[in-house]
Structure formats: C-alpha cells, structure tokens
Amino acid sequence: xxxxxxxxxxxxxxxxxxxxxxxxxxxxxxxxxxxxxxxxxxxxxxxxxxxxxxxxxxxxxxxxxxxxxxxxxxxxxxxxxxxxxxxxxxxxxxxxxxxxxxxxxxxxxxxxxxxxxxxxxxxxxxxxxxxxxxxxxxxxxxxxxxxxxxxxxxxxxxxxxxxxxxxxxxxxxxxxxxxxxxxxxxxxxxxxxxxxxxxxxxxxxxxxxxxxxxxxxxxxxxxxxxxxxxxxxxxxxxxxxxxxxxxxxxxxxxxxxxxxxxxxxxxxxxxxxxxxxxxxxxxxxxxxxxxxxxxxxxxxxxxxxxxxxxxxxxxxxxxxxxxxxxxxxxxxxxxxxxxxxxxxxxxxxxxxxxxxxxxxxxxxxxxxxxxxxxxxxxxxxxxxxxxxxxxxxxxxxxxxxxxxxxxx
Amino acid sequence: xxxxxxxxxxxxxxxxxxxxxxxxxxxxxxxxxxxxxxxxxxxxxxxxxxxxxxxxxxxxxxxxxxxxxxxxxxxxxxxxxxxxxxxxxxxxxxxxxxxxxxxxxxxxxxxxxxxxxxxxxxxxxxxxxxxxxxxxxxxxxxxxxxxxxxxxxxxxxxxxxxxxxxxxxxxxxxx
Numbered sequence: 001x002x003x004x005x006x007x008x009x010x011x012x013x014x015x016x017x018x019x020x021x022x023x024x025x026x027x028x029x030x031x032x033x034x035x036x037x038x039x040x041x042x043x044x045x046x047x048x049x050x051x052x053x054x055x056x057x058x059x060x061x062x063x064x065x066x067x068x069x070x071x072x073x074x075x076x077x078x079x080x081x082x083x084x085x086x087x088x089x090x091x092x093x094x095x096x097x098x099x100x101x102x103x104x105x106x107x108x109x110x111x112x113x114x115x116x117x118x119x120x121x122x123x124x125x126x127x128x129x130x131x132x133x134x135x136x137x138x139x140x141x142x143x144x145x146x147x148x149x150x151x152x153x154x155x156x157x158x159x160x161x162x163x164x165x166x167x168x169x170x171x172x173x174x175x176x177x178x179x180x181x182x183x184x185x186x187x188x189x190x191x192x193x194x195x196x197x198x199x200x201x202x203x204x205x206x207x208x209x210x211x212x213x214x215x216x217x218x219x220x221x222x223x224x225x226x227x228x229x230x231x232x233x234x235x236x237x238x239x240x241x242x243x244x245x246x247x248x249x250x251x252x253x254x255x256x257x258x259x260x261x262x263x264x265x266x267x268x269x270x271x272x273x274x275x276x277x278x279x280x281x282x283x284x285x286x287x288x289x290x291x292x293x294x295x296x297x298x299x300x301x302x303x304x305x306x307x308x309x310x311x312x313x314x315x316x317x318x319x320x321x322x323x324x325x326x327x328x329x330x331x332x333x334x335x336x337x338x339x340x341x342x343x344x345x346x347x348x349x350x351x352x353x354x355x356x357x358x359x360x361x362x363x364x365x366x367x368x369x370x371x372x373x374x375x376x377x378x379x380x381x382x383x384x385x386x387x388x389x390x391x392x393x394x395x396x397x398x399x400x401x402x403x404x405x406x407x408x
Numbered sequence: 409x410x411x412x413x414x415x416x417x418x419x420x421x422x423x424x425x426x427x428x429x430x431x432x433x434x435x436x437x438x439x440x441x442x443x444x445x446x447x448x449x450x451x452x453x454x455x456x457x458x459x460x461x462x463x464x465x466x467x468x469x470x471x472x473x474x475x476x477x478x479x480x481x482x483x484x485x486x487x488x489x490x491x492x493x494x495x496x497x498x499x500x501x502x503x504x505x506x507x508x509x510x511x512x513x514x515x516x517x518x519x520x521x522x523x524x525x526x527x528x529x530x531x532x533x534x535x536x537x538x539x540x541x542x543x544x545x546x547x548x549x550x551x552x553x554x555x556x557x558x559x560x561x562x563x564x565x566x567x568x569x570x571x572x573x574x575x576x577x578x579x580x581x582x583x
C-alpha cells in the first residue's frame with residue numbers, strides 16, 4: 001500500500017511484534033496516515049458504510065444460523081420461531097432482512113457516485129471491476145438468503161431465477177436440474193442455498209480486501225477528478241476521513257433503525273408470510289426492490305433467451321464501463337452534457353425499478369422498452385460518443401485551487 | 409555451477425510435460441465428484457418412479473393437477489368445444505407448431521396430459537383463463553390454448569408432454 005509507513009511503536013512489545021509481523025505499520029499507513037483528497041464530500045462515505053453493513057449482516061447472519069433449520073418442512077416454522085420464541089430473535093431477523101435492503105441502498109449510492117465522478121477511469125479500472133464482482137456476489141447472496149425463509153415468494157423466486165438458466169440452448173435443462181438437485185426446487189435446493197448463503201459473505205469480505213487494496217494503490221478519486229499533486233491537496237485519513245465516515249454512518253444507522261423498529265415489513269412482500277407451496281404460484285410475483293430494474297429489463301423483451309441475455313448483459317456491461325467511456329475528463333462537474341445524460345440514466349434506472357412492480361401489460365411494457373433501450377444506449381452509444389463530441393469545462397490546476405480559489 | 413540449456417528436446421522436458429499432463433488429468437478427475445454430487449440423488453430418482461392415475465372421477469371439462477417427479481401434471485378432460493377449438497387452429501401460425509393430434513394419444517382426444525410448468529420461467533399457469541380458454545401464467549403473462557400450446561407471451565414452447573401411456577380406457581401411467 002502507498003506511502004511507506006513511518007510508524008515507530010514506542011511500546012517494546014509492539015516493537016517486538018512489528019519486527020516479526022508489521023501489522024501495526026499496515027494499519028497505520030492504510031487507515032491513519034493514509035492521505036485522502038481534502039475535498040471528499042459525503043458521497044465518499046458509503047464505502048465505510050458498506051463495510052459496516054457487511055459486518056452487521058455477517059454478525060446477525062451467524063446468529064440467525066444458530067436458530068434456523070434448512071429443511072423444507074421446518075425452514076418456515078424455524079423462521080417464525082426466531083420471530084416469536086428466540087430472545088431478541090425478532091430484532092436480529094429484522095436487522096438482517098432490512099440490513100440487506102440498506103446494504104443495497106448504500107451500494108447503489110456508492111455505484112452512482114463512482115459513475116458521476118468517473119471513479120472507474122484509468123488507473124482505477126481494476127478497482128471498479130472488483131466492485132462489479134462485489135455487486136454480483138451481493139446479488140447472489142441476497143437472492144439465496146431470501147429463498148431460505150421458504151415462504152411463497154421465496155419458493156417462486158427460486159423457481160423463476162433458477163429457470164433463467166433453462167434459456168441456455170442445449171444444456172439449459174441439465175444445468176437447472178443440477179442447480180436444483182431434483183426435478184424441481186426442493187429440499188436439496190434449500191440445503192445448498194443455505195450452505196452458499198453462509199459462504200458467500202466471506203467471499204465478499206475477501207474481495208473487499210482486494211477492493212480496498214486496489215483503492216490504496218491508486219488512491220481515492222475526488223469530486224474534481226484530478227489527482228492530488230502536493231501535500232496541500234490531501235489530509236490524513238485519521239481523523240478527517242474517519243470522523244466524516246463515522247458521522248454519516250450514524251445518520252445512516254438512524255434510517256436503518258427507523259426501518260427496523262417502525263416499518264420492518266415495508267420492503268418485504270406479504271406473500272412471503274405464506275409457507276412455500278409448490279402447487280400454487282402467487283398471483284403476482286415481484287422480486288425484492290433492489291432487483292426490480294433488472295426484472296423490468298427481463299420482462300420488457302418478448303423473447304426468453306434474449307430477455308435473459310439482456311438481464312445478465314445489463315449487469316455485465318458495467319465491467320466494461322472504463323473502456324466504454326472515452327472521455328479523458330473524469331468528473332461530471334466539468335462535463336455538462338454527460339451530467340444531463342447521467343441524470344437521465346438515474347431516472348431510467350429508478351423508472352425501470354418502478355415498472356418492475358407493475359404488471360407486464362399495456363403502457364408499462366412500452367415504457368419498460370424505452371427505458372431498457374436508454375439503459376443500454378447510455379453505455380453503448382452515449383458514453384463512447386460523448387468523449388469525442390463533448391466540450392468539457394476547464395479543469396482547476398489542483399484540488400487546493402478548486403477548494404480555496406485561484407489565490408491559494 | 410552452470411546450467412546449459414539445450415536447444416534439443418531432452419528426456420527431461422518430456423518428463424516435465426508428462427508429469428504436468430498427468431497432474432492436470434488428475435485435477436480434472438477430482439472435480440467430477442465435486443460437481444456430480446449436486447445432481448439429483450438416488451432417493452430423488454427413486455421417488456420419480458411412474459405413477460398410475462385413474463381418470464374415471466375426472467368430469468367433462470375438469471382439469472386436475474397431480475404430481476410426478478415434484479412437477480405438477482395437468483390432466484384435462486376436454487369438452488367437445490375445447491377439442492374443436494384445438495383442432496381448427498392454423499398450425500403453421502403457431503409459435504411452436506404442433507397439431508392437436510400430436511398433443512394427445514390417438515383415440516383419446518378428450519384427454520390432454522401436460523406438464524403444468526410454464527416454459528418461460530417455471531411458474532404454474534392458471535387453468536381456464538386467458539384469451540384461448542386454456543392456461544394463463546400469472547408471472548409474465550404467457551397464454552396457452554386448450555391443447556397446452558403457447559399462443560401469446562414470452563414463453564418459447566408449448567407445455568411439454570410427460571411420458572405416459574393408457575393402461576386402460578380410464579387409467580394412465582405417467583413416467
């Protein structure tokens with residue numbers, strides 16, 4: 001990691017340890033002396049919030065696993081037992097269920113921030129791609145966790161999502177049978193989802209380490225999108241970034257607590273309080289809110305295989321963003337046209353989410369097709385062309401100048 | 409000590425490559441059980457044995473749902489009107505063209521036996537609904553006719569036929 005630490009412990013025991021495992025120096029150089037751009041705004045605090053949420057999910061999840069039974073006959077009842085019988089079980093489950101939603105809320109803000117300020121551009125491509133991998137892992141983990149509840153929505157979400165793979169020509173059905181471990185979603189499916197739902201958060205934690213490592217190699221981007229040039233442009237991570245991160249984390253926790261204590265089922269679907277029934281599909285199937293835009297993209301395309309390709313393509317395309325955006329200027333602050341297309345993209349993404357809750361008929365289908373087109377056009381047409389045609393605003397000479405004015 | 413690299417292929421090169429190749433084959437073979445364990449186990453396959461269904465109690469126009477291999481099977485006792493509707497369709501214009509005669513067993517036009525899983529993404533369609541008087545899938549709006557053929561919506565194929573045979577005029581064996 002950057003900036004060789006000048007960390008010199010005074011305590012003799014720590015000196016002894018430092019000679020053998022320089023962990024104190026690593027922490028000091030990464031989280032205390034580490035230089036951060038002085039102009040970071042609150043949108044930069046969501047990385048810390050995400051790490052915090054991952055911790056919340058792992059701790060509450062490990063505890064829930066002590067009370068949960070991954071068997072088709074007992075899963076639903078064991079969840080209800082957690083809610084009614086286990087001491088503070090209701091709190092732990094509501095923290096975990098709403099924690100997943102908060103986790104996704106934070107990751108979407110984090111991703112849109114990266115998009116707005118061009119944080120994916122050279123030399124941060126690998127950092128960005130690791131982020132896309134983290135997002136995919138989060139989606140897989142969230143989906144499998146939702147299935148464990150074994151309510152009606154759990155069961156049919158599992159059926160619909162695993163059936164996406166049946167669209168693969170030739171081997172699709174064999175893959176789906178392999179995923180299920182049977183001829184339909186059943187006990188083997190529930191068991192393996194439980195195993196993987198326990199595993200994946202630790203894989204996420206591992207990739208987070210790589211993500212932070214890559215971040216500390218290139219340094220953070222900042223609202224101007226220009227690199228720090230002198231010590232004047234940076235401040236040390238502690239106390240400046242730590243306090244700023246901590247403050248917004250507390251604010252975020254207020255929102256989290258409001259959901260947990262006042263509207264714990266607001267984001268869930270009432271049908272998931274009906275035990276899974278393989279004989280009856282609920283009259284309306286909707287995924288959790290954080291998957292809705294992709295669900296709308298899937299439904300907007302009338303062909304099964306193409307719909308599935310569009311669904312996976314809409315996520316996979318993010319990995320190519322560093323090369324699709326041809327502009328040399330990073331931050332949207334200095335890209336007037338990009339800024340407009342960016343906000344249209346935000347509207348399209350949120351709009352697709354709204355359409356995902358609507359029945360696939362009439363005007364909703366047409367709107368979903370328009371927004372799906374814009375979603376892909378933003379990446380494949382707008383971003384490559386803007387780099388050529390957009391007239392960007394002049395960049396400041398340094399971060400300090402942008403903060404203090406030209407006199408600095 | 410010096411090392412001399414020879415331009416010639418030596419016996420040692422051969423040994424390196426052969427060792428590496430055997431190792432790669434061994435690693436690939438070790439993956440087989442790790443992957444195969446996820447396929448249906450012996451008890452699941454055993455529970456998928458054929459089932460016999462008595463058709464006598466199914467009234468004219470009634471559709472019943474039975475389970476075979478954890479899949480819902482629709483058995484439809486079709487009315488005359490439903491049979492006619494299914495037969496008069498212009499097969500060439502269907503998304504998945506199949507004449508009604510291929511959907512039922514010869515001489516048993518009134519009995520339609522299909523796997524009741526929407527070929528789109530696996531939901532269970534609702535009987536006697538939709539524009540074609542067959543099935544309507546509530547998930548993404550696919551519509552099937554009285555022969556279980558896809559007529560409208562995102563599903564690519566007709567409802568599949570399970571393997572089955574008539575043991576007598578009022579009894580079938582599925583599987």
